[in-house]
Amino acid sequence: MTVNRRILLVRRPHGMPMADDFAIVEGPVPEPAEGEMLIRTLYLSVDPYMRGRMNDARSYVPPFALNEVVEGGVIGQVVASRHTAYRAGDIVVGTLGWADYNLSDGRGLRRLDPSAAPITAALGVLGMPGLTAYVGTLDIGRVQTGETFVVSAAAGAVGSVAGQIAKIHGCRVVGIAGSDEKCRWVTEELGFDAAVNYRAAGSLVAALREACPNGVDVYFDNVGGDVTDAVLPLLNDFARIALCGQIALYNLEKPDMGPRNWSYLLIHRATLQGFIVRDHAHRAGQAYADLARWIQEGRIRWREHIVEGLENTIDAFLGLFRGDNIGKQLVKVADPA
Ligand SMILES: NC(=O)c1ccc[n+]([C@@H]2O[C@H](COP(=O)([O-])OP(=O)(O)OC[C@H]3O[C@@H](n4cnc5c(N)ncnc54)[C@H](OP(=O)(O)O)[C@@H]3O)[C@@H](O)[C@H]2O)c1
Numbered sequence: 001m002t003v004n005r006r007i008l009l010v011r012r013p014h015g016m017p018m019a020d021d022f023a024i025v026e027g028p029v030p031e032p033a034e035g036e037m038l039i040r041t042l043y044l045s046v047d048p049y050m051r052g053r054m055n056d057a058r059s060y061v062p063p064f065a066l067n068e069v070v071e072g073g074v075i076g077q078v079v080a081s082r083h084t085a086y087r088a089g090d091i092v093v094g095t096l097g098w099a100d101y102n103l104s105d106g107r108g109l110r111r112l113d114p115s116a117a118p119i120t121a122a123l124g125v126l127g128m129p130g131l132t133a134y135v136g137t138l139d140i141g142r143v144q145t146g147e148t149f150v151v152s153a154a155a156g157a158v159g160s161v162a163g164q165i166a167k168i169h170g171c172r173v174v175g176i177a178g179s180d181e182k183c184r185w186v187t188e189e190l191g192f193d194a195a196v197n198y199r200a201a202g203s204l205v206a207a208l209r210e211a212c213p214n215g216v217d218v219y220f221d222n223v224g225g226d227v228t229d230a231v232l233p234l235l236n237d238f239a240r241i242a243l244c245g246q247i248a249l250y251n252l253e254k255p256d257m258g259p260r261n262w263s264y265l266l267i268h269r270a271t272l273q274g275f276i277v278r279d280h281a282h283r284a285g286q287a288y289a290d291l292a293r294w295i296q297e298g299r300i301r302w303r304e305h306i307v308e309g310l311e312n313t314i315d316a317f318l319g320l321f322r323g324d325n326i327g328k329q330l331v332k333v334a335d336p337a
Helices: 049-053 121-122 129-139 158-169 180-189 204-211 226-233 263-267 277-295 310-322
Strands: 003-009 022-028 037-045 071-081 091-097 103-105 149-152 172-177 193-196 216-220 234-245 270-274 303-309 328-332
Touching: 003 310, 022 310, 037 121, 037 180, 037 310, 049 158, 071 103, 071 121, 071 328, 091 103, 091 121, 091 310, 103 234, 103 277, 121 129, 121 328, 129 158, 129 216, 129 234, 129 303, 149 158, 149 226, 158 172, 158 216, 172 180, 172 204, 180 193, 216 226, 226 263, 234 263, 303 310, 310 328
Parallel strands: 149 172, 149 216, 172 193, 216 234, 234 270, 303 328
Antiparallel strands: 003 022, 037 071, 037 103, 037 328, 071 091
């Protein structure tokens, strides 16, 4: 390939992002300078947090610059190297541009061993979402045997792994997801004890009450909004909420009202802790070792929702907000050489 396509953010979205907020531009494939390598994108990750970076707002990461390439998790193959530590053919993962090709000086990259695990796992269960699930369930949620653990966006990259980790630690695990197919997947294949389709449940509180006869000890919140409002009345005394994501709010044009039912946190002396995975990088070694072992033992399963073609990246990203994905949403850009 001699053309490099790059996806730029050209306008800050208001509400749900639109295709016109981005542009796909073509240019020549760049040449690595001394100390650099040229990496061909094989898979790229679209992640809900990237929506926040499209706003011009203070957050835990700086906003994407306008008219610059959008950056996210990428698995790529080194095609030319002037870097002493990497050779052509190496498969790497790191934060790179939504593009066919990227240059890198190696900072923030990790070499993958394709014989150890399917390479795509490095963007999912053995990557950032897996670490998020691990830290949120064990360090923030502090799950204990016999407790009831509820997770929203249960069939997504983070939620599906979080629920399985809680199950391994002896919890009753209840998922909340947006379709019957997702609910079937988490109960029949992942071993959750129950799942509630929040789009189909008449009263979500009533459906959750039935699924959680002993109340809720740990709530792993990926979505916020109405779903979380329905969980709070079920909290037990000294419950923990691991506040991981608020995807239901990311595209709101005005700040949302509520939650108004915080008195449940007071009554039940609950702890709500927001957390960002990058603050927990020191846990990565243990987390990936445990996750790899649980996968090998057949106690953790995962699934990927793969869209083909760099040109379909924006639609794949928007699909996260429509709930298109079961498991980790990825875009396949090229096959390894
Ligand atoms: N704190 C951290 O460091 C950290 C790290 C990674 C991810 N996160 C957060 O964790 C959450 C999950 O991320 P992920 O990568 O695993 O994504 P994901 O769950 O694989 O995909 C997003 C899912 O969210 C659900 N969703 C979308 N809009 C919704 C709405 N309005 N109400 C309820 N559910 C909605 C959809 O599933 P349904 O069909 O079930 O609606 C969709 O499939 C996100 O909020 C993300 O920002 C946080």
